Amino acid sequence: MAGPVSDERTAVVLPAEGPLAPPARQGERTLERRRRAVAYLLLTPGTLYLALFFALPLILIIYTSLKSGGLLSGGGFRFTWQWENYTDGLATYGSFYVRSVVYAGIATVACILLAYPMAYWIAFYGGRWKSALFFMILVPFFVSFVIRTVQWRFLLGDFGLIFGPLKDLGLLPQDFRVLATPLAVIAGITYNFLPFTALPLYVALDRIDRSLIEAAKDLYATKTEAFRKVVLPLSFPGLFAAVILTFVPATGDYVNSSVLGGPNTTMIGQIIQTKFLVELRYPEAAALSVVLMVGMLLIALLYAKALGTEDETLAAGAGA
């Protein structure tokens, strides 16, 4: 979701340079025109790509979500403006959206708490090992998402690597378990989305001009104050991106809850997957997907509004 937003921003900024440019002589005007042509040329592949692989499928999904009928006796799906797909879907599965948002919210907070100190330490104290250290965070993500989640089953197994020895030692009751509980699902999401949190945080922290911290200290700020008043506000843009990048995909995730969870941890992604792949009710599944997407978009917009744009955040940070 962050992709299209930032692209839109680029698209707005570049052409705007034209009218705002000062009146120029003939030669400069040609140059200006050429520059604009190049700008459009650079935008074309990305725009086409998004139109083809993002916009078109989106339109298809919305189109499908308004169909009715069935594959068994209904003779296929027909487009009938079937708004009931939305109303019925929300009425039946509203609680699963809530659960997904709650799980993703907790996981996002956990991700920030884990990733911030890590990114901070690497950015400020990593020295010449910075890149190598950061790369180490990313290494596990060269392995498939599903495989990694499945490995967690072995790790968290009732008699697995962690709990097996603890139970043998009598430190845990024999019937203690984490798998098939919300804890396992949230922990799995936290683990799987951690790099999406760490990466923007690291970039933001690494970009901070060290002389600003020096200046703060020169002005008699304690270390804590320097962090609170300089580092933290300057890392807000990274934090903002990290939250969006973690929270949005985590809400729609269904792998963690289906591999690590139980009947009481069902998330909306699982419901959509079941509608598509078990019930073969494509329209209803598409409607639920659209609701999820629009809901996420609204949450992201509200969040952006509350925290302001990147520049405003910086300004707010500077003013604090």
Added chain:
Amino acid sequence: MSDARSVPAGDPAWLRGMTMRRMSRRQMMRYAGMSVGTLSLASILAACGGDGGTGGGTPTEPGGSTMPDYTAEPGPVIRFSNWPLYIDKARDKETGERYSPSLRLFEEETGIKVEYTTEINDNAAFFGELLPLLQAGQDPGRDIIVITNGREFAALTQNGWVYELDPNLRPNFDANAAAWAKDPNFDPGNRFSMAWQSGLTGIGYNTEKVKRPLTTADDLMNPDVVPPSSVGVLKADAPDFAMIQLGIDPTTSGPEEWKAAADWLRKLRDAPTFRTAYDQAYVDDLTAGNLAATMGWSGDVLYYALWEDYPFEFIVPEAGALIWIDNMMIPVNAPNPQGAYQLMDFYYRPEVAQMVTEWVLYMSPVPAVQQLIAEHAEQEKGAYAEALRRTAENPFLWPDEELLAKVKFGRPLTTDEEAAEWDSIFLPVWEGL
């Protein structure tokens, strides 16, 4: 398996048994649906893109069907789509290439080339891939597909998306097919399909974790038999399985019976012994010791019990078990239905079916294979002979009258209303409602 050297090194089945870790089909595919979900929803999107209605080049009002002229000259190539690890395999001694001896035999006999692909990991995902082609009336890209009896099967047959088979042109099937493979309830008279392989959904348990051997499905919720949170359920099979446990024949069941089954499943779900419900991946939890007992597929549990020496037992509960069939079908507009049909019938020759069963360990639709494998065991020596003998003697590969009386097919859902009602009764159980 100590006297390995006494067996001829070139024997393909022997090589397979000794050099590869054997894997059951279900084991291979257990996360397949998930990767479809996470990596590419392309097939689903494609399915969404198709316009409403069925149709295309063939008369396909619901219930309509077409039968091609099977006596015409077959085409030069058959494209056969199947599930992974579901056919015999060998390595060519000269080229080192992997091939299927049974398919090669067919190619040699008929001169028709078979392009065999193992692209089916999930009925619904594969169906989603096929759907836009079927709806557009285009060449579906496959001449034979293998689909489990269930919702996708019904959609294919009821919309006229598979060719009707000519009952007069399958001599091997007529002569050799098992009674249970003939005239199944989901395809009366085998109008559209013939079994490839089959299996049972019963109970698998870990003999070291349970307090006494299980005999009924109610044992699954008995804390005196199984430990707390140690029982698994297979979501898709659970409704029919539950009905069978309640003494209901799923094939003739209606909403009242479904509700009774859902209540039984809720009771199981809320029992302290219950752990979770699975789409497919239950075997990992069984081998890891997280599960003491679970609804399971015969092939999976037997594989670990017989070939990996796990302390597992597979049982058909006293009240019975569920039987399912993976069926060969010819999608409509496939260019070579003549060749496809010939190949389908070819697999009903006992010596050909034997080649598959010595590899696959699911229920063969050709009962004569049992005797052939027993004879093969006589000719072999050592561990390989032992494995063959165990295969020939396994009661769940060769169901006898007594066992067959206890297994039932699932309820075929034939209308959208019926399917919706079924889902509204059973899905909430696993959604925690």
